[in-house]
Amino acid sequence: MATETAPTLPPRSVPPPPRRGPIRWVVATSLGVGLAAALVLVLVVVAGAREHVITGSALLGFALGWAVLAVLSIRLTTRPQRWAFVPAAGMAATGLGLLVLAPGDAGLTAAGWVWPAVLLALAVWMGVRIRRDLAAGCGRGLLALVVAVMAVAAVVGMAETVAVAGHRSSASPGQSHDVGGYRLHLDCTGSGSPTVVLQGGLGSMSSSWARIAPAVSRTTRVCAYDRAGQGWSDDSPHAPDGLQAAADLHTLLDRAGEHGPYVLVGHSTGGSYAMTYAARHPRQVAGVVLLDSADPYQVTTASGSADLNAPAELALLPSLARLGIGQLVPASVWSSLPEPAAGQVAALTTSPRGWRNVRNESAAMPALFGQAQALITLGSTPLVVLTAAGHDGNPRWSAAQERMAALSTNSSHRHADATHNALLDEERGAQASGRAIDDVIRAVRTGTPVEPT
Template sequence: MATATHSAERPPTSDGPTGTERQQGSGPIRRIIAASLATGLVAAAVVTLGVFAGAGEHATTGSALLGFALGWAMLAVLSVRMTDQPQRWAFIPAAGMAATGLGLLVLAPEGGALTVAGWVWPAVLLALALWMGLRVRRSLAAGSGRWLLYPVLVVMSAAAVGGAVETVALASAQNRYAMPGRSYDVGGYELHLACTGSGGPTVVLQSGLGEFSSSWARVAPAVAGTTRVCAYDRAGQGWSDDAPRIQDGLQAAADLHTLLDRAGENGPFVLVGHSTGGSYAMTYAARYPEQVAGLVLLDASDPYQATATNSTADPSVPAELAVLPSLARLGIAQLVPASWSSLPEPAAGQIQAFATSPRGFQNTADESAAMPALFGQAQALTTLGETPLVVLTASETAQTNDGWSAAQSRMAALSANSSHRVADTTHAALLDEEHGAEVSARAIDDVVHAVRSGSPLASD
């Protein structure tokens, strides 16, 4: 009597196909995974560096998420339609990233709101990455392209951890570094001003690109022994609020004029500018000549490199700089060594915290975009008459930059009462290091003395 035998078959589970089915479709699924990941990466690069090039942090992050969402959606759709290994789980990250990206583009949150969101999104992203890892393991065999997805999930997890570290670092810096001085409303937003010392004329310190009031930690106390000195933060720097839009030199000058007036600081002032701060000081002097008693340019940037048309150009942030705030939000900047500033504490820590923050990178990007207009506006200063002027050039900068000495001499020629000096130091050391700060403070003191006495400046 014949007996019928039935082979036991394991029914497919809802988590994915059986091992045999996986082997049959391993080739197509591998190609689909590779193509989907490549599509997401390319799409994110195209929209952030092309379509939304130079946009704010919310647009850069939002557009990148939309690009990545496209890649995950492609994986889900093509695997369902073209293979026997459907990866329907990929619809979840696609939908989540698309919704978040659209939300950022539509709502356009500012940096403060993004910082608050940093207490939430890293945990959500980490949970999503871990869940995706489980789904990948259950729905794909080892030879079906799983190895292509695992590195992506590791990057997502690292981004989540880095985002959490960055959020904690931002909160720690805010609690650790109390604001010196006061903030004053200049028209819908507040600027920070810290003044010490007494006597006149009052010295006003203008920081360069990537610097702010703490950068003068060595110079300001030295000058305060002679006269009153004020360090301030332009919009977007240090303890000052962000401005509604990128500011050029004329807008920054108007802000400073309002700030000094509302703080009760009386001019005329001795303006001091380091690096690009020199162009801000020159622009202020051209706009408010009656408020300028003297000028000190510390290795000031060359404003004559700009053309006349630059002064009216709309500022546009370079695409490569626009992505830096979003990358900093992932904690990448926390990897920067903490010992790069020679200033004493707490100034060194304050500068480190600001320079490596998303807001610090955004400020650098915004001021870089405004630089051509700033240089063109600084050229409006064609003469200072007999106003005391010291131009202090760092020897290293003159040796490494063609045309730097000529530009410094051209600025020194703005006044019939000027002194052009060369300091044996570096560009940054004029503020950072003890010797350079002493030379800078001496130049400021000489201008203050010339203003008080009405005497001509000595050559050195």
């Protein structure tokens, strides 16, 4: 009997084993690309730009990183992370929206009620996808860390929005007056003449004078105010240079019913604002006190023009403040003032709006210094220049202080045993500042020379 032979089937081709790329290196590379792109954009390409440009550019940089993760994981590994297209698209759309719409502080603050919730939801969703699509040791830990940072930023960012809303709506110690379409805050106490007007420096506000104003108010009237964009004052559509600040202050005092001539007191860059006011309104100046005033002679008058950009590191601060960085630092770190002033200074000067004011005034600083140089002489107007400790070995600073003291034939140049900030914040420094103010008040009232020390 014949035996049937089973037909022989042709051998089937065996597919090659799937490629197993180094997913953990793809994850690390992608995150590095996103961070590097964001830093290059905000520190080089748009360095010093306004808040919406900085934030929008940073989001575009991070979006690139997530897109790279999705693309490389699909092409080079067996663990495609297609979900990364979602944060890439969301961040790119938000970044482009900021660049195109160019929202101001009000728009960015209003968005603070929305973006933290969206970011938190995105972080939770991404965390679930990462846990599902990546095994331990494949870059999951690094991605989980990034997602955790996003979640924390969302929570603290919402806390920042709530805090800003609370402090902005809280009752201010003084009154606000319209100076031409926007309102400035002025806090006046005491009675008598001459009225003392206090002008703070960069990142300062009316509450920064909490140790000095009450002491001065025991002998005469004293007014502390917030420049446009500071404290409880509105933003201004004008450039924040010395001429605009002088015009604002002149209108504010008039609208508030205060009467000159005034004793102008300026701390740090506030000294340059006081000098500019004195140059513009010499008949309204009875005396001047410069508390470790900034050096206005560091720029030539020709170069003293306003700029649209600020130093890159300062331009980053408003965007970082939106993430609630200030909420993580105790008020005592920002100020040594007594409460409630310490809390007010910490809340309002470290808010996104406060840092934006620092950024804007820094950009206008060359113009301010050039405008302050218009003050060539004060004649025999009483003047005290108080130089803080800590400038040893800086002959330029000392020369500038001497040059400012020489603006009047009736002046006194003194040296305080206190640092620059301590002239306002700390009790001993505030006492030295108060004595300088009292001596100018006495010289104005009596028509006698200023005490030499």
